[in-house]
Amino acid sequence: MSADLEHIKQVYAEADCLYTEAEVEAAIERMGQAITAELANSNPLVYCIMNGGLVVSGKLLTKLNFPLEVDYIHATRYRNETTGGELDWKVHPSTSMQDRTVLILDDILDEGHTLAAIVEFCKAQGAKAVQTAVLVEKKHDRKAVELESDFIGLQIEDRYIFGYGMDYKSYWRNAPGIFALKGH
Ligand SMILES: O=P(O)(O)OC[C@H]1O[C@H](OP(=O)(O)OP(=O)(O)O)[C@H](O)[C@@H]1O
Numbered sequence: 001m002s003a004d005l006e007h008i009k010q011v012y013a014e015a016d017c018l019y020t021e022a023e024v025e026a027a028i029e030r031m032g033q034a035i036t037a038e039l040a041n042s043n044p045l046v047y048c049i050m051n052g053g054l055v056v057s058g059k060l061l062t063k064l065n066f067p068l069e070v071d072y073i074h075a076t077r078y079r080n081e082t083t084g085g086e087l088d089w090k091v092h093p094s095t096s097m098q099d100r101t102v103l104i105l106d107d108i109l110d111e112g113h114t115l116a117a118i119v120e121f122c123k124a125q126g127a128k129a130v131q132t133a134v135l136v137e138k139k140h141d142r143k144a145v146e147l148e149s150d151f152i153g154l155q156i157e158d159r160y161i162f163g164y165g166m167d168y169k170s171y172w173r174n175a176p177g178i179f180a181l182k183g184h
């Protein structure tokens with residue numbers, strides 16, 4: 001156990017900081033303004049995608065100063081690995097989306113499988129509009145589908161990253177910045 005924790009600590013110590021806390025906070029501020037400009041009068045139902053969406057949702061929600069409701073969806077496909085697999089729905093939303101404007105909040109748009117499946121699910125549940133906001137979009141040519149997020153905080157190079165909700169083997173979601181694994 002302590003050997004694993006030593007590895008976890010070493011990963012953080014050796015990681016490259018791609019965006020500092022101040023840069024991420026500024027990006028979240030910009031996202032808040034853009035979302036407010038577009039959705040302030042639409043009474044949206046906002047879904048946090050657990051677990052990765054937790055930090056950006058918490059930080060962003062207090063910047064959305066208009067009427068909205070919040071719920072969560074828990075879906076995962078990386079399961080402590082650095083490559084994704086099948087999407088596993090752990091918790092479906094409990095609120096009705098019928099005829100609602102839905103805003104999905106997540107930490108990262110990587111290959112796009114997760115967000116694409118969630119958007120499809122929301123449309124099938126009767127949402128009248130579905131928009132997505134992600135803290136980071138990873139740039140590469142392995143996208144599963146042509147899926148553009150409506151609100152993007154930061155662009156990231158094609159490396160495995162952690163911090164601000166994103167994990168390395170379940171750790172460092174709490175890291176105050178966006179970091180890339182050494183050598184990945
Ligand atoms: O664009 P994709 O390649 O589908 O990857 C993006 C998804 O991967 C991560 O979730 P993960 O499955 O790691 O679960 P977690 O949120 O609990 O970390 C992240 O939070 C996104 O939801």
Ligand code: HPA
Pocket residue numbers: 078108110111159160161162166167168
């Ligand atoms: O680079 C990543 N880091 C953490 N979680 C992720 N989920 C998809 N891609 C990533």
